[in-house]
Amino acid sequence: MPEVPHLAGPRQRTGDLVFRRALLSVALFVVAVVLLLAWSLADGSRLTWKSLGPAFLWSKEWDPVQENFGALPFIYGTLVSSALALLVAVPLGVGCAIFLTELAPRRVADACTFLVELLAAVPSVILGLMGIFLLVPTVRSVEPALARWLGWSPLFRGEPYGVGMLTAGLILTLMVLPYITVITREVLLAVPQPLKEAMLALGATRWETVVGVSLPFARAGILGGIFLALGRALGETMAVTMVIGNTPKISASLLAPGYSMAAVIANELAEAASDEHLSALISVGLVLFGVTIAVNGIARLLIYRVRKA
Amino acid sequence: MNSYQRRRWTQAAMFAVCALCAAAALAGLFTILGYIAWHGLSSINWGFLTRLPKPVGETGGGIANAIVGSAKIVGLAALMGAPIGVLGGLYLAEFGSNRTGFIIRYAADVLNGMPSIVMGIFAYTLLVVPLKRFSALSGSVALALIMIPVVLRNTEEFVRLVPHSIREAALALGVPQWKVVLRVVLPTAAPGILTGALLATSRIAGETAPLIFTAFGNHFWDNGLLNPMASLPHTIYTYAISPYKDWHAQAWAAALLLMLFVLAVNVSARLLFRPAGGAR
Numbered sequence: 001m002p003e004v005p006h007l008a009g010p011r012q013r014t015g016d017l018v019f020r021r022a023l024l025s026v027a028l029f030v031v032a033v034v035l036l037l038a039w040s041l042a043d044g045s046r047l048t049w050k051s052l053g054p055a056f057l058w059s060k061e062w063d064p065v066q067e068n069f070g071a072l073p074f075i076y077g078t079l080v081s082s083a084l085a086l087l088v089a090v091p092l093g094v095g096c097a098i099f100l101t102e103l104a105p106r107r108v109a110d111a112c113t114f115l116v117e118l119l120a121a122v123p124s125v126i127l128g129l130m131g132i133f134l135l136v137p138t139v140r141s142v143e144p145a146l147a148r149w150l151g152w153s154p155l156f157r158g159e160p161y162g163v164g165m166l167t168a169g170l171i172l173t174l175m176v177l178p179y180i181t182v183i184t185r186e187v188l189l190a191v192p193q194p195l196k197e198a199m200l201a202l203g204a205t206r207w208e209t210v211v212g213v214s215l216p217f218a219r220a221g222i223l224g225g226i227f228l229a230l231g232r233a234l235g236e237t238m239a240v241t242m243v244i245g246n247t248p249k250i251s252a253s254l255l256a257p258g259y260s261m262a263a264v265i266a267n268e269l270a271e272a273a274s275d276e277h278l279s280a281l282i283s284v285g286l287v288l289f290g291v292t293i294a295v296n297g298i299a300r301l302l303i304y305r306v307r308k309a
Numbered sequence: 310m311n312s313y314q315r316r317r318w319t320q321a322a323m324f325a326v327c328a329l330c331a332a333a334a335l336a337g338l339f340t341i342l343g344y345i346a347w348h349g350l351s352s353i354n355w356g357f358l359t360r361l362p363k364p365v366g367e368t369g370g371g372i373a374n375a376i377v378g379s380a381k382i383v384g385l386a387a388l389m390g391a392p393i394g395v396l397g398g399l400y401l402a403e404f405g406s407n408r409t410g411f412i413i414r415y416a417a418d419v420l421n422g423m424p425s426i427v428m429g430i431f432a433y434t435l436l437v438v439p440l441k442r443f444s445a446l447s448g449s450v451a452l453a454l455i456m457i458p459v460v461l462r463n464t465e466e467f468v469r470l471v472p473h474s475i476r477e478a479a480l481a482l483g484v485p486q487w488k489v490v491l492r493v494v495l496p497t498a499a500p501g502i503l504t505g506a507l508l509a510t511s512r513i514a515g516e517t518a519p520l521i522f523t524a525f526g527n528h529f530w531d532n533g534l535l536n537p538m539a540s541l542p543h544t545i546y547t548y549a550i551s552p553y554k555d556w557h558a559q560a561w562a563a564a565l566l567l568m569l570f571v572l573a574v575n576v577s578a579r580l581l582f583r584p585a586g587g588a589r
Contacts, residue, residue: 019487023400024409026393030461031416033454037427040434095330103324104331112331114579119338121508121575123515125542126564129549130341133348133557174337181334207320228422235424237518238546262426262518269433270443270522285430289423296422 041286047279056283062248062264064273069280071287073248077165077258078288081240082233084169084254085176090226092173093180098210100181101188113185120178128242131171136162136243139170143255154252163245166254171239176229183228187221187306188214224302231295235288237262261288342568349565352558358566362528368555372563374530375539378445381531382524382540383514385449390456390513391506397457398464398502403490405465414465420458428454429519437523445531445538448524452513459512463505467498504578511574515567517542541567 048056048069059070096116100109140162150156191214199209215222245257246267261284272278360371397417401410432451437443471494479489495502520526525537526547541563548560 015488016486019490020400020404023396023404027397027400027405027413027461028409029393030397030413030420030457033457034416034419036435037420037423037431040431041427044430044434092330092333095327096334099324099327099331103328112335115338116334118572118575119334119341121511121515121571122338122341123517123542123567123571125515125517125545125549126341126345126568129545129560129564130344132549134340134344177334177337205316205320207323208316231422235422235426237424237426238542242546242550262424265426265430266518266521269430270525282430282434285427289427292422292424292427293419296418299422300418 038289041282041289044282045279045286047276048283051276056280057287060250062259064268064277064280067274067276069276069283071261071280071284073250074259074261074264074284075287076250077168077244078234078260078262080165080254080258081168081172081244081260082230084165085172085233086226086230088169088173089177089180089229093177093225093229094184094215094222096177096181097184097188098214100185101214102206102210113182116178116181119174120182124175124236124238125242127171127174128239131167131239131243135167135170139164139167147255155254158251158253158255160255161245161257163243164255164257165244168240168244168258168260169254171243172233172236175236175239176233179229179232180222180225183225183303184218184222187218187225187303190221190306191217218306220302221306224299224304224306227295227299227302231292231299234295235262235292237266241266261285342572345561345565345568348558348561349568351561353562353565357559357562361530365553365556370555370559372539372541372544372559374527375541375544375563376566378524378527378531378539379514379541381534382445382448382520382538383452383510385446385534386452386456386513387506387510389449390453390509391460393453394457394460394509395464395502395506398461398466399468399490399495401461401465402468403494414462417458417461420454421462423455424518425451425455425516426518429521429523432519432523440535442535443523443525443537444535445524446534448520448538448540449534451519451523452516455516455519456509456513459509460502460506463509464498464502467501467505468494470501471497504581507574507578511571515542515571517546521546 052059052069056069056071057075058072059068060072061068061070062073100112104112140160143160143162146156147158147160195213195217196209199213200206204212240260241263244260244263246259246263247257248259248264249256251258265281265285268277269281272281356369357371358376359373360369361374362372363370397413401413404410405413428451431454432447436447436450440447475493475497476489479493480486484493520540520543524540524543526543527537527539531538545560545563545567548556548563551557
């Protein structure tokens with residue numbers, strides 16, 4: 001809002017100034033929190049960086065008792081489970097969004113969108129509960145078949161534990177699906193009608209219009225939604241902790257139990273045995289902090305570009 | 310089959326696949342709701358809501374302390390987080406089209422994308438380590454920090470929707486700007502702001518990760534805000550990963566309770582406060 005010229009004398013002007021300063025100081029609180037957060041993570045993890053250096057990021061051994069701290073199994077688990085989730089959720093979410101924008105009548109689409117948003121509101125601990133008692137037994141019963149038919153690839157070998165990367169990826173799929181669907185729908189709705197009509201007038205079917213016009217036009221926005229979903233998946237804690245198996249090992253198989261960055265913090269921080277252990281856990285938090293800032297930054301850049309266009 | 314027919318078939322097939330995708334997403338939601346209702350209803354009863362947990366092996370324990378604890382922790386978080394978010398959002402909408410506004414908006418987006426567990430670490434190093442004890446207060450602070458950026462950006466959005474003509478009418482009458490913002494703009498945007506604050510509250514009510522090492526959990530009635538306190542999501546978590554059948558049943562019942570709260574807030578927010586114009 002433009003500056004209002006003061007007409008009613010200096011007292012009124014003072015009131016406005018005080019009001020504005022007061023609001024500003026509250027708003028600046030948010031900036032202060034971010035700076036303080038970065039500082040406290042850096043400070044808390046100093047011990048680890050000093051003793052291990054960047055090797056912390058690529059050593060594979062995590063044994064708090066022997067004071068061996070390497071974050072690679074957690075970084076690996078976080079990346080693989082998130083990638084798995086996106087692999088399933090992206091086609092599913094984009095398909096869902098195409099249905100909502102192109103096929104469903106307006107009222108049905110609105111109701112469905114609300115329900116999909118509701119899926120995002122389900123607390124992650126409840127998804128984890130579902131994971132433990134519904135998904136894990138299901139996956140466990142499917143795994144022998146997977147190992148029999150797909151066992152030629154190293155991705156599907158090993159004992160059918162039920163808990164593991166695959167289950168974590170599936171739970172994460174459910175968590176990020178709403179983000180991809182809602183944002184894809186938003187950018188698909190923003191595709192200019194004349195473009196689509198031009199394509200239809202040339203004799204294209206509606207599906208060809210979706211593939212030839214809408215999706216290319218919305219590409220950057222959809223990509224932004226995917227990155228936003230990735231940011232969520234990387235930091236998701238409870239649901240993953242409850243199904244990933246919590247074993248700090250790197251295995252090629254998706255059926256094997258693993259660990260994630262958020263999960264190790266959730267499991268060990270409250271009972272960290274030594275200063276070194278605590279510092280290593282906070283270092284994992286610092287990595288998570290940096291990665292989510294980068295991923296969300298890319299997401300915002302992409303979505304912002306679409307909104308401006 | 311000529312090429313036109315083939316293209317029509319492709320269209321039908323692909324649209325069917327899209328419809329299946331939507332059906333799968335909704336099936337996911339309804340499976341969750343149905344499964345929780347099914348398992349939760351069979352173990353929820355009056356004693357469960359009003360009693361304290363019993364030791365392992367004794368049946369008939371309740372989660373009254375977790376219900377009260379959740380209300381306290383989340384209530385305090387909302388009391389701290391909502392005002393800061395609303396006032397900050399007001400600043401961004403009214404005076405934030407400059408460099409400072411850009412920085413604040415950026416910081417809010419960074420906080421918004423931050424995993425809740427990182428906010429938990431923050432509250433841990435800020436309050437738990439110096440005070441040398443787990444406390445409900447540190448849990449509330451973590452939840453408030455999660456809530457602030459959500460409320461802030463939502464408030465900004467709704468305040469921006471208030472038409473400029475209303476502001477100008479008030480200013481033309483000689484009302485000072487601060488009064489215009491507080492008495493004209495804020496009330497106009499209030500339904501949207503309130504809805505956003507409510508939705509943010511329901512979101513933090515389900516947060517578990519930052520509570521594990523801040524509020525910690527407690528099997529008894531709490532001893533005030535500076536001591537460990539039980540909460541619903543934390544109870545669900547610890548009961549779910551325990552090896553006891555009885556505790557599993559209680560986890561389902563607690564999950565039903567939490568889910569009902571989240572559902573009630575989300576549905577009523579949509580029905581009651583949805584502002585005209587359908588702004589999101």
